[in-house]
Every structure is written in C-alpha cells, then in structure tokens.
Amino acid sequence: MASPNQKQVYDEQLYKIRHSAAHIMAQAVLERFPEAKLAIGPPIKDGFYYDFDLGRDEEGKLKTFSPEDLEAIEKRMRQIIAGRYPFERRVVSAAEARELFKDQPYKLELIEGLEKGGTDEHGEPIEGPAEISIYKHDGFIDLCRGPHVEHTGQVPADAFKLLHVAGAYWRGDENRPMLQRIYGTAWKNKKQLKAYLNRLEEAKKRDHRKLGRELDLFSTNHEMVGGGLILWHPKGGLIRYLMEEHAKKMHLEGGYEFVYTPHIGRSVLWETSGHLDFYKENMYAPIEIDGQEYYLKPMNCPFHVQIYKSRVRSYRDLPIRMAEWGTVYRYERSGVLHGLTRVRGFTQDDAHLFCAPEQMPQEIDRVLNFSIRLLQDFGFQDFQLYLSTRPEKRVGEEAKWDAAEDALLEALKRSGHPYDIHEGDGAFYGPKIDIYVTDALERPWQLSTIQFDFNLPERFDLTYIGSDGQAHRPYMIHRALMGSMERFFGVLIEHYGGNFPVWLAPVQVKIIPITDAQKDYAFAVAEQLRNAGLRVEVDDSDSRMNAKIRNAQLEKIPYMLVLGAKELDANQVNVRLRNGQRLGAMAVEDFLALVQEALEKKIAI
Secondary structure (H helix, E strand, O other): OOOOOHHHOOOHHHHHHHHHHHHHHHHHHHHHOOOOEEOOOOEEOOEEEEEEEOOEOOOOOEOOOOHHHHHHHHHHHHHHHHOOOEOEEEEOOHHHHHHHOOOOHHHHHHHHHHHHOOEOOOOOEOOOOOOOEEEEEOOEEEEOOOOOOOEHHHOOOOOEEEEEEEEEEHHHOOOOOEEEEEEEEEOOOHHHHHHHHHHHHHHHHHOHHHHHHHOOOEEOOOOOOOOOOOEEOHHHHHHHHHHHHHHHHHHHHOOOEEOOOOOEEEHHHHHHHOHHHHOHHHOOOOEEEOOEEEEEOOOOHHHHHHHHOOOOOEHHHOOEEEEEEEEEEOOOOHHHOEOOOEOOEEEEEEEEEEEOHHHHHHHHHHHHHHHHHHHHHOOOOOEEEEEEOOOOOOOOOHHHHHHHHHHHHHHHHHHOOOEEEEOOOOEOOEOEEEEEEEOOOOOEEEEEEEEEEOOHHHHOOOOEEOOOOOEEOOEEEEEEOOOOHHHHHHHHHHHHOOOOOOOOOOOOEEEEEOOHHHHHHHHHHHHHHHHOOOOEEEOOOOOOHHHHHHHHHHOOOOEEEEEOHHHHHHOEEEEEEOOOOEEEEEEHHHHHHHHHHHHHHOOOO
16 A cells, blocks of 8 residues: 655654564564564554564474464563663664674674665665664664654553564565564554554455455466466456546546557667666566567557657647556566555556646646546545655756646645645656545555656657747656556455445346246346346345345345335335345336436445
C-alpha cells in the first residue's frame, strides 16, 4: 500500500514509543537467541520492525522465529518495560563503535557507511560523514540516532503487540543475505491498539488476494506463467471491461484520441529516451531480432512521442491528447510482488498531453478535474493531493519549472480538495501532482499522477510551428488516472470488500426458484431482465432455498429474487439484498426501476 509522505503522518510521541519498542524487542530476541545478528529496527507507519539473522540449522536451512518464539519475546518485552530502564544516549567514535559491535557484521557495515558518509544507520542517504551515537538500556546497546522515550516504562505494556514474521533481504538487495523480520505495532493506549487490531482483521477479510480466489476474479501461476503476471478470470475480466469502457467513454468526451503501440521497441528508442541509462535495472533483458536488440516496454511514453513526431505539428493542432490502455513490463524482485498491487506486467490507462506553453494551465485544470470525476465514479470521495516540486538535480529551464509549478499549484487551489507540497520530491524531469484516495478502512492509496516532462521533448527534439512560423518546443504532460488496471482493481476489491457497486458486479441478479414448479417462471423473469440489460443467473440446483441464498451472498451478488408459489401466481418477485435486507414482493417492472436507479447513481448496496 502506498501512503503519503512521512511528514504527514509523523507523531513524535508515537515515533519514540515505536522506536523504543523495536530496541526492547531486539534485546528480548538477543537474550533468547544469543548468536543472532542484528540488522536494523526502525519505527514505521502503524508500528515497527527489526531484522535479524538467526543463521542456519544443521541442514543448512535458514532459521526463523516460531509462534512460540514470538509469544516468549513479547512476554519478555513486558518484563523489560516493567523494569523502567533509562534510555541513555552517547556519541562514540567509529573505532569505539566497531569495538562495541565487533560481533555484529550488519552493524559494522552501517558504521562504515556512517563514517564514510552516504548512508545512515538505517541505510538512508545522507550528505557527508554522520555523528555516530548509541543508545543503551538495561545493558542492551544499539547503534541509533534516536530519539527514544526516557525509560522503557514509557512504552505502554498493554498497547503493543508482535504481529508476524517475514523474510527481508539485507538492504533490500536479493543478492544479500535473507533476514528474519519481526513486525510489531505499538500505540499510546490499549484503546488505540484494539482499534488498530480490528482494522487489521477487517483488512484481512478484504484482502484482494483472498477475495480474488473466493470470487473467482483472478489468479497467478508462478510455476507455469511466472510471478507478477496476472490471469484475469471471466468475472474479473468482465469487471475490468466495465471499468475500461466507462473510462474510455469519458476520455472520448474529454477530447482524447486513442492510440495503440507495440509491446517491444528497438534499443535505440530506449537509449534516446534515457531509459537504458536511468531505468535499465527495472527492464527485462533484451531480445535479439535480426542482430538488433529489442526491449519489452516499461513505459508507453516514447511510443507516443514517435506518433507526435510522425508529422509536422502546428500550433493549430494543439493540444494533442493521446490515450492508450498500454501493457508494460517492469522487473520487480520476487520478494516485493504482492497480488494485484505489485506486479511485473500491467496495463496503464496512460495518456500524454502535448500543448503550447500558454495552453498548459488550462490543460492542468482539465486533467485534474477529469481525474477527480473518474475516481468519484468508482466510489472514492476523500482525496488528498500532493505537489512535488523541483529536486536539486534536474533538467529543463528554470522559467519552465516556475510556470509548471505555478500552474499545478493554482490547479490544486481551485480543486477545493486538501493539498500539501513536497518540496524537492519531483522527478528530475518535471514537477507532478499525486492524488491519494482514502478507502473504506481509511487507508491512503496513491492512484493518479499528473507529471510534467521537460526531458523527453528535448531528447526527441519535439517541436510545433507557432503562429510566428517558427519552431517551438511543446510542453509534455504524462498522466495515468487509475494508475494500472491491476493495482486499481486490487484497491477497488479491498475498498468494497468484494461488494462491488451494482454497475460493476459481474452478476447483478441471482434468481432462486424454491421448487421445480417455479423454474420456468424463473427463466422467463431472467430473460426479461437480460433484455433490460442486466446480468442474471438462475440457481436451478437441487439445493434448499436457504443454501441458495447463502451461496448468492457468498458470491456477493447484489440482488436475489426468490420465487415461490405466491410470486408465480401474482407475477411478482421477492427481493432480497446481499446484506440480508428484505425488500419484499414487487412487480418485475418495479424491480427494474429500483435497479436502474442503482445503476445510474453507481450505488453499492
């Protein structure tokens, strides 16, 4: 899950509690596993973690923590908390630090980074050599810049919990050792912990990987197909089709033109765009064809640039808005792949805008409003916008950066939505707006991006002929509103918990005849509803009525029409909703009117 900049979620007291809890946990682990090697243990959003190397067993397998270990570690942590041991900070020399951690190879590597400059004790970039400090409590010493609580007793003993263990490569590098990471959470009080654990339980129920299997929406096959490559099943494929068709209709109404581009391109294309210089580690290995190297595309933009360059452009042609549902391929390490939200092959609702400088403010307003309207159609209402401004290292004229940042900022102000500015967080080739949505569990997800690009127009020498008859450089704007269809679908599944709005539900109505005597009537009603454009199934199995209703609820079908002798005689349907609500008997025409309203308003019942 993506989240806003750390500055937006920072709480000093919670930071200290969580940071201190990580140290307390490391002490408890080292007491239980004296040979363990310590890596890093930072506070994170909603909790903390610490990475450990437990070595290997006699068979050469990596040792890991058992549930019993976590229980014992948590118990020991509470004892340490009860001891109220002071956290004592001391600045040390690199030589003294190496002596203190002479048996801890990961700490020694961190000390080297601190001494030379470039990275801190968490491996984060820094400028120049850093001050080396340690923290000590109850005899346990760790390399740390802090801050911490005053003593262990300030970590609430009833407001923390160890959650689970996961594997993590040292420094995130799959060529480095695999470590065991214990995740924990810590809060200011028991009430906050309970609320968080409840959210975790609800999140497990809504996990898109779990619901994807249960609702038969998608799958992956690591052995035969490959990790991070999604197989869309018929029901998931139908939802994707509906999402795309709605968005494409909006694009046509918004003045976009659709293009289609290849899945591979010659190396010269990616050399010119700069991808082979700056992005090669995220690209797949080249394919040789007739002595030439081709690459699977990681992005669509260089192809759209070539369409722009296919003929001379006039100022009268601008703005040009090219859109493509383009499938791209990016190499992601196996350890970071996650269902639909982190994949290797995905389809972007990609678009590139080419405009004259004087058209740029209006185009930004259009695309920002367009993004919000599209996301609202899918049921998102809470938005947080972020403007990322020029980094220290960048390309492009300062005047263009000024104009672009001013246009983005003014558009944010006019949007009426809350926004913040991330100074220096823009890409080297231009500033951007990121749109975060808040889902039903109040989790932030970054979906849409509106990105300026001063780099590609220069690299590919893009021009248009102005009213003065001279060649001018156009502005180029990248934008993806859903981001990728895969990730957007994953977010959508979790937002609704699989209870999709009626317009997106793959099956909208399940008709349930109570006995065989109502089957003919059931199929006649189904035909009437299908003719009205609804997606309908008839459950004519031999199961009992209650079992049929339960199965329809498990499939999260919005409407169930139960048909018995009374409904047959009255030419009616008895309507139930998937949430258990009973609307009772009504004429088929009245039911159709009810559904039509839900479709028009894009309601999730």
